[in-house]
Amino acid sequence: MAVLNGLLIPLAAIPGVNTCRIGLEANLTLDDYPIIRLVPGSLAPSSLGNINGPRILSLTVYFGAQLLEATDGLAAVYAELFRLDVAIREALLVTAITAGLEAGRWLQITYRDTVMDEDRLPHYKIMAARFEVVG
Numbered sequence: 001m002a003v004l005n006g007l008l009i010p011l012a013a014i015p016g017v018n019t020c021r022i023g024l025e026a027n028l029t030l031d032d033y034p035i036i037r038l039v040p041g042s043l044a045p046s047s048l049g050n051i052n053g054p055r056i057l058s059l060t061v062y063f064g065a066q067l068l069e070a071t072d073g074l075a076a077v078y079a080e081l082f083r084l085d086v087a088i089r090e091a092l093l094v095t096a097i098t099a100g101l102e103a104g105r106w107l108q109i110t111y112r113d114t115v116m117d118e119d120r121l122p123h124y125k126i127m128a129a130r131f132e133v134v135g
Contacts, residue, residue, distance in 0.1 A: 003057060003107070003135050004038055010091040011036050011061070014084065030066055033124065034080070036088065037062040046134050057133040061088055064126035077125045085114050088129055107135040 004022050012020035020036040028035065041058035045051055063084045065077055089111055096109040112130040119125075 003133060004040065004059075007038060007059075007092065007095060007133070010095050011038070011088060014087045014091060016080070016084070017063075024062055030123075033064060033066040034084070035062070035064050036084075054134055057135075059131045059133050061092075061129045061131065062126060063088060063129070064124050066124055067122075074119075074125075081125060081127050085127060085129060092131065107133070109133050 008020060008022060011017070014020075014036070016034055017036050018034050019032045020038075022038045022040075024037045024039050039060045039062060041060055043058075044056045046054045046056050063081065065080055067074070067077060092109045092111075096107050110132045112132060114127055114129045116128075117124075117126045
């Protein structure tokens with residue numbers, strides 16, 4: 001949980017983000033958007049047989065915007081989400097470096113990919129960046 005809370009802080013500071021939380025709650029409202037949500041997927045040992053050492057956290061970072069306020073069209077919404085994608089990756093890279101220096105511990109964050117909703121949601125545009133966090 002300490003790792004998730006540590007990742008939350010720099011992501012919440014990204015300009016243009018209205019809410020940033022751990023977990024993807026069911027009762028999101030229009031006022032919550034633009035959002036960032038950190039959703040852990042799984043934990044695994046980082047080396048075989050070492051159950052007390054560092055672990056690998058599979059993490060999905062959801063981010064999205066509402067379409068109802070998109071006065072400049074869908075392309076503008078995509079542009080904003082692509083900006084958020086870059087900002088999220090940069091914030092996590094800086095966090096990995098500074099967390100390791102400040103806490104005297106090793107934290108590695110590997111970006112895997114970003115998936116998109118393929119315009120399937122009627123009122124929102126959501127993307128999800130997937131990472132592996134070792135620490």
